[in-house]
Amino acid sequence: MSLLFETIKVFDKKAYNLKYHQIRMQKSIKRIFNKKRSFNLQKLITPPSRDFYRCKIIYSDKIEDISFYEYYPRKIESFKLIKSDIEYNYKFLNREEIDELFLQRGSCDEIIIVRNGKITDTSIANIAFFDSRRWITPKSPLLKGTTRARLLEKKKILARDIYIEEIKFMEKIAVMNALIGFKIINNFKIERGY
Numbered sequence: 170m171s172l173l174f175e176t177i178k179v180f181d182k183k184a185y186n187l188k189y190h191q192i193r194m195q196k197s198i199k200r201i202f203n204k205k206r207s208f209n210l211q212k213l214i215t216p217p218s219r220d221f222y223r224c225k226i227i228y229s230d231k232i233e234d235i236s237f238y239e240y241y242p243r244k245i246e247s248f249k250l251i252k253s254d255i256e257y258n259y260k261f262l263n264r265e266e267i268d269e270l271f272l273q274r275g276s277c278d279e280i281i282i283v284r285n286g287k288i289t290d291t292s293i294a295n296i297a298f299f300d301s302r303r304w305i306t307p308k309s310p311l312l313k314g315t316t317r318a319r320l321l322e323k324k325k326i327l328a329r330d331i332y333i334e335e336i337k338f339m340e341k342i343a344v345m346n347a348l349i350g351f352k353i354i355n356n357f358k359i360e361r362g363y
Contacts, residue, residue, distance in 0.1 A: 172262040179222040189315035202230040249277040299341035
């Protein structure tokens with residue numbers, strides 16, 4: 170059985186952006202298990218206190234587990250470019266391949282996975298670059314994140330292919346996921362890992 174998971178931001182007893190998590194869960198269940206399921210995430214998520222939590226929902230075609238972990242964001246300022254043909258279209262619980270790539274980061278804080286000469290994602294977040302006019306995010310990320318989906322829908326970011334050669338011209342970088350939102354990194358460093 171293929172287990173999947175969702176990571177949801179919970180702060181002050183409120184769960185954020187549930188619509189986008191719900192959509193991704195329903196699509197994943199339909200595609201992987203060929204079943205139509207809908208969960209009321211609002212009712213399922215009952216945080217223990219008003220702190221900042223990472224709510225982890227593990228599921229198959231049904232909810233397997235719901236856990237809460239206090240959330241402390243890590244500092245990300247340096248990135249190592251890592252080449253890989255990895256496929257991760259669904260948020261599978263098994264992240265061994267991504268974890269192995271992350272171990273190649275050396276002294277950098279995070280990795281940027283490059284597939285066929287194009288930027289995809291970091292190990293924990295989608296990515297965007299500011300090209301002096303607008304924020305752009307890879308058209309073909311490893312995983313279509315919920316924050317990415319929300320920002321694309323609101324036309325705050327634009328999706329297009331981003332080639333390795335282009336990143337030296339980018340002014341800013343941002344990482345985005347359900348927990349950190351859209352975090353801009355002004356003074357970033359990118360190192361080539363190959």
